[in-house]
Amino acid sequence: MRVQKDVSLKAYNTFGVTVRTPLFAEVKTSLELQAVLKDMRFNDAFILGGGSNVLFLDQLSKPVIKVSISGIRVIEEDDHIAIVSVGAGVVWHDLVMWCVANNLGGIENLSLIPGLVGAAPIQNIGAYGVELRDVFHNAIGIGRLDGASKIFTAQDCAFGYRDSVFKNELKDRYVITTIRLALTKKNHELHLAYGALQDTLAQQKVEQPTIADVARAVTRIRRSKLPDPEKLGNAGSFFKNPIVKTKKLQNLMLEYPEMPSYTIDENFSKIPAGWLIEQAGFKGKISGKVGMHAKQALVLVNHGGASGKELWSHAQEVMKQVHSAFGIELEPEVNLIN
Ligand SMILES: Cc1cc2nc3c(=O)[nH]c(=O)nc-3n(C[C@H](O)[C@H](O)[C@H](O)COP(=O)(O)OP(=O)(O)OC[C@H]3O[C@@H](n4cnc5c(N)ncnc54)[C@H](O)[C@@H]3O)c2cc1C
Structure with a gap:
């Protein structure tokens, strides 16, 4: 793990705001995270994912820990459901594409949401009639004070509309290292209630959509409506x-x-x-x-x-x-x- 001093965060926030942090560490494993949490200099550190849901108001006096833990794998499955375990540093849309490629259904409506997997439970990301909580199995978090790892069930997370326990009672108390999702292997339940989604599928003459069709349609709609943070x-x-x-x-x-x-x-x-x-x-x-x-x-x-x-x-x-x-x-x- 590399600790750097006086680092610009311009490339690390999608608003493109120019601010600096006095100390920056990027962790690639849970062990590296536990080590940095023990380092007194990082006591009040800000935990950063992809920086797509933050507004830095001023120069940061706090250090930053960027979570870059990788890995996607199926850890359990039966005929219908696969439990997929994903590292907090995986790019959310890469996970969606991996699931579509492996015919695992449940998060196709959440295509193209920017950011990393570790932040997804923090605000219970959602789009086009689906929220993370609909497929959430559990998450592993490391306690910032004691370095101990804890499993959070959906109930523990108290998910609400763009909300969870991590924005309330447990704010700044845990760093998410892994999430596990329960995804369908067949008979996928498609969520097509949104008018824009139906219209786009109809325009593309898709009558019996697959999860790949839904992911494509959502991506198309989002590209037409939302500004690309790379450009604006x-x-x-x-x-x-x-x-x-x-x-x-x-x-x-x-x-x-x-x-x-x-x-x-x-x-x-x-x-x-x-x-x-x-x-x-x-x-x-x-x-x-x-x-x-x-x-x-x-x-x-x-x-x-x-x-x-x-x-x-x-x-x-x-x-x-x-x-x-x-x-x-x-x-x-x-x-x-x-
Ligand atoms: C163009 C655009 C479209 C968007 N559309 C949607 C949308 O449709 N639906 C939606 O829900 N959101 C949307 N968002 C918001 C954003 O993409 C999500 O909130 C995303 O989950 C943020 O991920 P991130 O990795 O960038 O988090 P960051 O911005 O880095 O962090 C967000 C918060 O989570 C905390 N955090 C990050 N990682 C961890 C971790 N591992 N452990 C503990 N805390 C952590 C941070 O401290 C911070 O408080 C959109 C953003 C953009 C720019």
Whole structure:
């Protein structure tokens, strides 16, 4: 393991923000991770995956540990299900492609989500009607204080919408080294409820889609809608879609009958944050070096050379205007790092 001093994190965050860390270690095995966790200099280190869900607000005073543990293998299987064990440093989309190539179903709707496998349980990644929790078997984490390894079941992880125990009670307490997924070997259950997915499959004249067709369709839709971080710095959806009481939604609908919403249960509904941001006039509008993306208003973008503070200040302005127009508090999905 190599420890480096005064390292730029520009290439390690998809916003492309220029910040430096005083100390940087990249670990390739659990043993290396345990060794670095024992090193007092790394006590309050920031744990970094692919940097696609973080906004560095300022120069980091903390060290950084980048988790690059590799490996994908089937560790258990029967006629129907395979349990696949994956190292935290594997690129998430590489895992999806590996599963499709090996005819293992369950994560094809999560194609092209940037980042590494170790971060997937942190916010219970999701897209096109599927979330990590739907296929999650368990994960191994190493305790940051005692270096001991612990297995987390789905129940332990307390997954919610872009949420888990690792963002709450166990925040900064464990480093994920491995996750295990339960994937189907045959009779795959396809999730095709999203209109865009059905439309794309129809355009491609696919009548009986396979998991490979679904992965291809999702990839196509995402490429057409979301900015490529290599070309335009961003971290995907910057805000969560707000969940409001049904009574509040009914009152809002009197004023905005065209407001889209999704029923969660009889008491709560979800409103697309992108719609609220668009109504507040931010879609495609550039303010200095930053703005909300022209094709998807939920995506905060760095148009070149913006600092973390400039990006966050724009996000706060969006939150303020949405609140004053609709009385709804937007909550960042992206992790803000000081
Ligand atoms: C263009 C674009 C589209 C996106 N679309 C989606 C989407 O559809 N759905 C979705 O859910 N997300 C989406 N995201 C967000 C992002 O891809 C996911 O949240 C992803 O899981 C982040 O992975 P990462 O490795 O980059 O994590 P990082 O950004 O490096 O880290 C995110 C958080 O996880 C912690 N962390 C990272 N690795 C570990 C570990 N091994 N152990 C413990 N903690 C760890 C970090 O400390 C940090 O708090 C998108 C992002 C972009 C740029």
